[in-house]
Amino acid sequence: MKTADNVALCVRNFSKHYGDGCAYCMDEDAVLDRNICPECGTIHACSDISFDLHKGEILGIVGESGSGKSTLMKMLYFDQEASSGEYHLADFLDGDRDVLKLSSRQKRQIRNEILGMVYQNPVYGLKMEFSAISNIAEKLIASGSRNVGDMTATGDHFLGKVNIPLNRKYEPPVNFSGGMQQRVQIAKALSNYPPVLLLDEVTTGLDLSVQADVLELIKEIQRELGISMIVVSHDLAIIRMLCDRTMVMLDGSVIESGITDQILEDPQHAYTQQLVYSIL
């Protein structure tokens, strides 16, 4: 298998379980207690997830807390190892290779050069005690930059783009507000122009007006740079604003997917209906 022409990222039968599993729950027809095996207690955080992310599109993933969204994102970013499945990236050897099978050195290379990740909690994406600009330099060095002048110019460019005043670039993010920290995290993730950007609940916990700033920034980046993105949120209003297509997750599985207005206006699954009716 390899990625099709217009596909940036392709995942097949991705699964992640915590625990060894047993004969009962390793059967694909097993009925679990939400995402837990009633026989052996193994947690099936993600079960058999397949999808394509097209070039330049924003794909939304919506679902309640515990549904497996973050686990999926962490597997895509190699923060966690998938239990099984296949994973191809168009920008790594033309999508020819299953990147799950690569060495950890090669995975690190993909993290540094092809993927950008923005976490809900900036603590995971930033070195809080380093200056904003050194956070970006760190990412650039990891992706192969050596020229200090170039790195400073790139850092300034992206900090400007996310509206961090340049007279504060030598301050550590720990001094910043939550919204500013999130914007520094986005600047850092973008600084090496990754073709794929992963965003996990990046506006959760921010004030509404700050949320709007961050959302607008994401939209603008997508329009200008044509980056493909996966946006995870428990909030359908955010999905509605940003995403071309949407997948709905429940208990580790994708229960429904489609064009975003299909999901919002003609939800099929009982759980999706409950989500949608609660925002109307």
Place this chain on the structure above:
Amino acid sequence: MLSVEDLSKSFTIHHLGQTREAISGINLNVAQGGFLGIVGRSGSGKSTILKSIYGTYRPDGGRIIYDSKENGPVDIMEISDHALIHLRKTEIGYVSQFLKVMPRTTSLELVTQSLLEMGVGLVEAEAQAKTALEHYDIPESLWNNYPNTFSGGEKLRLNIARATVKAPRLLLLDEPTASLDHASKVKVREAISKLKDEGTTLVGIFHDLEFMEGLCDSVYDMSNQEMRHALA
């Protein structure tokens, strides 16, 4: 250009344990460059038909054959999500009374984006967007404002500007004039007439279809589920 065959759609509301049939046995068609009006009482399924053609609703049965410019006849119910997204960006437009706004996006940006999606260059897109905003009497002082501060009429005119600026091949109109004053309605009629002259095919729901007299070629009547010529 568009032919709907034996279309049916019902909605299952799980928490009520109910299934409601919205439409069934719908057959209609419209020739290239034609204007089909749909009439019927409220709740008879008019919007369900339009939303099925646009692909927002996923019908239970039937076919929706659209003769696309790029790939010839396609069944809207069968094509991939991406093929449908592409058609919406390039060929098929939809206007309702409701405006979908983005935070921090001005009215000028909103209309410009609609053209950028089709691959028009930025300078040209902005110029065309300004012309469209002017045509629909959105005062220049509002071009750099966010639409959520606009009046109902302004929002609607913006919505129509955004959809019509692309001169889509097929435009679906779901009561776009419902809450407009007479002067605004005249503007909408003018725009529709112009689009028609340029070859756009139209399917529209209007509670006062008489207002479209002379423009509408045929009518689909929900009460007997039949097509007729507009002037008959």
